Each structure stands twice: as structure tokens, then as C-alpha cells.
Amino acid sequence: MHEIMYWEAVRRAHDEELANDDMVIVMGEDVGVVGGTYKATLGLYDKYGQERVIDTPISENGFTGLGIGASFLGVRPIIEIMSVNFAWLAMDQLFNTAAKVRYMSGGQLSAPIVVRAPGGTAHQLGSQHSARMEKVFMGIAGLRVVTPSNPRQAYGLLKSAVRCNDPVFINEHELMYNMKGEVPEKEYFHPLEGSEIAREGRDVTLFGYNISVHWCLEAADLLSRNHGIEAEVIDLFALSPLDREGIRNSVTKTHRAIIVEEAEPAVGVGAEVMAILNEECFFELDAAPVRVSALNVPIPYNHALERAVLPDANDVVEAVRKMFGI
């Protein structure tokens, strides 16, 4: 094991997959000469050439559709959407073509593309560059949705997504590219389904994904230190399909659940996990599940307002204290 940054992990996965299969290509705005806005493809243009590391025009729906069409013939495109906010423009091709073509062709065609996009709220990027769109993608049948919370997952999830025969959306985070973490030196493929126990605990389960896993871990430390509460943190790296078994197992142990999400609460990860709790293990619950979400507000520019919209570790601690009545 050695420590590398999140962006280096993503870059390494690109490099290995480009080397492994001539049919793997990378497409997106500034992925070539520039090497990617977040350096995810740094140096790969020189190594693999402009036919395989393709700088696209600013035409999100167009180049996403082009990647899907190429995938019909065995090409494996990794499509970078520069910011998840721009993915709205590609929704027609992602939802109407990639997610549905296997079904509506009776299994004759499939669209094994990978779409990566940095999402989340970063530093004062304003309403139109701060979208948290995972809830939109995870609601569509026929798409897989994963969201890496650390460099190991960022590397291994991209590797598996390229090989997998389904369209996979990878939701990254603008604030996490410089995060350091251990990544196996040997080639590694992360499962596209399931969840991970990020911290073992017995008193309450904190469900997080992507950046909110880190808020949960910070909150768990505070809870242990200040209140003697041992929280279990479950990392939902796969948002579609969600890991029903992993969710049930943890709550069967802790009997309490809090879901922490960066997005607005409506029809989100929290709502979906609560529904699964109802369906899978309602009678294991000792308290009503709670979600810690963003306010239902477009992201403001002003820093103080921006922070006020988003949850953090303290909000998680408060939610747990309220649940325990302390």
C-alpha cells in the first residue's frame, strides 16, 4: 500500500485501462492537451494520442451520445463531464439512450460507457456550479451509480466500471481530488455493488457516501470522545443499486440510523435508505431514522450562506444527540 492523491488514483486507473485495451478511449472537455480540469488524464494525451484521449467541443449531449454510439460497436469510452452541473445537458442521451437501449432492444445492444463527473459543492462556485445530482442518476433503471469516498475507491471503481457491460455513472467531488489515501500497488478492481464499514460501532449507524462519509467519521470521533457513543459508519459507495443487505445488517446491530447527504432532502439518498429500512428491518429500529441534509435552497455565492446551506460533522453530532436525548 502507498498513499496517493484522489486525482492520481483516477489518473492511474485511466492509464492502466487505456494500456490494457485499445478500444478504451477518454472523451471530454480539456481532457487531452490540458490533461483534465482536475488532472485526471494528465499526460495521457501524449502517451495515447489524440484519437484515444479526445478533446471534445463543449457539446455535452452530443459527445455523450457519440460515446454511446461508439460503445455499441465495442468501444469503451470514459466520458468526463467537466462538472456534474453540465450533465443536465446530456440527460437525454444518458437516460433515454444509455439506460434504456439494452431493454428496448430486447438485449441486442448495450451501452457500456463510463461517465465521470465531479459534483458537490466546493468553494463559492455559485448556484450553477454546485449541483449535487446523485439523486437524479440513482433514480433511473438501467444505470449503475457509484461514488468514491477515497482514492482506493476512486481507482478501483473506475477500473471495474470500464470493464463492466453496463453504463456506469461515477460521481466524484470537486473538494476531494487532493485527498490522500492508500491505494493497492497491485491492480485492483473495486466491486460496483455493496457498501463498506468505514468505522465499526454498536450504538448508531451513520450512513454516508462520497464526502459525507468524512463528515460521519469526524462526527463518530466527536461522539466517542465527548459522549461515549460508538457510531458505526457505513460508506454507501454504490448508490444504484443500494446495498439492502449491508444497510439491514448494520441497523440490525445498532438499531439506530442517521443518513448524511450533501444534497437537498427531497427524493434523495436519505429518503431511499429510509424506505429500505422500512422494508428490510423496521422492527429492529429503536428510534425513528433521521436524515441530515442540505437546506432546500440553491447554493448561494456568499461563503457564510453557502456553509449555512450544507450539513457538516457538527450537524451529525447534533442529530445523534437529539436521537439519544442528550
Added chain:
Amino acid sequence: MKIERKKRLLREMLFARRFEERCYEAYVERNIGGFLHLYPGEEACAHGVLEAADFGKDYVITSYRDHIHAIKWGADPREVMAELYAKETGVSKGRGGSMHIFDVKNRFMGGYALVGAPFPLAAGIAKAIQMQGGEEICICFLGDAANNQGTFHESLNMAKLWNLPVLYVCENNHYGIGTRIDRSTAVVDQYKRVSGYGIPSRQEDGQDVELVYKAATRAIRHVRSGKGPYFLELMTYRYRGHSMSDSNAYRARAEERMWSKRDPVIMLRDRLIEEGKMTREDFKNMDTEILDQIENEVIAFAEESPEPHVSGVERYVLAENDPWVRGGVP
């Protein structure tokens, strides 16, 4: 064009006409559900272009008005009708319907229901052909109204930028659903619109299958020789409404009469008769044979086929037993 080829094309186009008319009846009889977009009037477009293409090699993709393109590109008409009847034996196993005819073994890459969606898909198929070093091309058929979607402009730009082997065929039937082209489109000559992307183009009579064939032959030669994309505009007319839910009340009867005088099937029939290669009697017999074939083979197959079993409703959503889903170390 050789006489045998002309006769075969006449037969294919008449079959296409009768097939679609029978779909209309089956829809009225409620044997076909959903949306149904029919092709009568436009037969010379698909037949002229695809006659000039390389069957078994070239890829074809189109919109929701797709039955006839699929059949011309090798799909079994029985399986197309079975799809419309929502049967397991349908080309898309009853999961697609009229707007989603797929026959991938013959490289018919599907019918898509979002107007303009196939433009970038076709460019992507062409990108794959280019990467794989093949001599195939991709042929994309869409209507004139699709050219007002962003995908038209985004795809033309990329196709030219990367010199992709794709032929865009615009079947200009002068209406986008119920809106006449001059009421929706600033430049009504569609072939002129692509000049801004540096793509060669041509406008041709879409009712005369021989002219379409000639124009398509030149267009395909251009694309196959590695010179990049080409845009062929075919001037045509659909006899029926946009779909079965369209009252067709927006068109002048005089306009319809004018186009019916330039019917692609009748024009080719009359030419063969003038040339002394066919009699009216021959044509009648051909028609009777086709009607019998549609009733006794095509409709019978669709009617007798089983519906998909409900237990299979969740198949084809994701890949089955994909090992990469579990991850691991190789």
C-alpha cells in the same frame, strides 16, 4: 438501373406500402398499441439510399418511423410485425414496440423516439468504425424537423472535425408533427444548413427511387473513400399524419393531391410499364401476392406468436452475471 433491380425495388416498395397500411388496420383493430408512425409516401427514400449501401457491412440508424428501414436492412417482416403486436418473437422481444425496432445482427442499430437523438449515436458508430479500421459507414435517417435540435449541430461539428464516415440522410417531408417547415425553420432548404460545418450536401427528389439511388451512390462513395461526412436531403411527403394520434387536419387537400401524383410506387410502376417491362396485370398480380404474403405469413405469425412471459419483465435492464460487478484482484 438494371431492369431486374427496378422490378425488385418496385416489389419492395409496394410491400412496404402494404405493410404499413396493414399496420394502420391492425392499430384500428387494437392489435397494435402505443404510438405508430407510418411511412407511406416516403418509400423511395429508404429504398433508394439503402439499395446503394453495402448490406451486411454498413450500419443503419433512424428515428421512430423505422419499420421500413429495418425491413429493407434485412429484418424479417414477420418479426417486425410481431414486435408491433408486442410478442416475444418480435425483433425487440416485445420490449421495444413500433418506435424501437432493432435488428443488430444485420447492423440495423435501432429506432429512437427522441427527435434528433440518433445524430450523435451515428457519429459514435462512425467513430468506432474509424478506430477499428473498417470500410463500413454509418447511415443515419432522420426527418427535417430533427435538424432544429441541438444534436444536429453538435453532431455535424464533431463528424466533420474528426472526419467520421457517416452519411446523414434528411427525409424532408415538410412537417414536424403538425407544423409546416416554413413555420418552424428559418432556412427551409436543409442541405444549405450544413454548409456552415464544411460538410458537402445535396438536395434530391425523394420520390424517384432511381434519382435517390444515384445521389446516394455518390454520397456513399464520398463517405467510404475517407473524405468524411455527407448530408443528403430528400424531398418527400408522408401521406398519413405524424402518428396515429394525429388528425392530419393541418394540411391542404390540394397539397396532398399534388404529392399523390408523385407517388414513388406508382411512378416506378408507370415507368416500367412505359418501358414495356411490365403490364398492369403483372403489377396487380404482384400486389395480390404481397397482400397474401402479409396476411398469411406476416400477420399470421404475429397473431400466433406468444406474448412475453411476465416472469421475464426484469431481464435486459442490466448485464446478467457480469463478473466485474463483484470486483476483486485478477
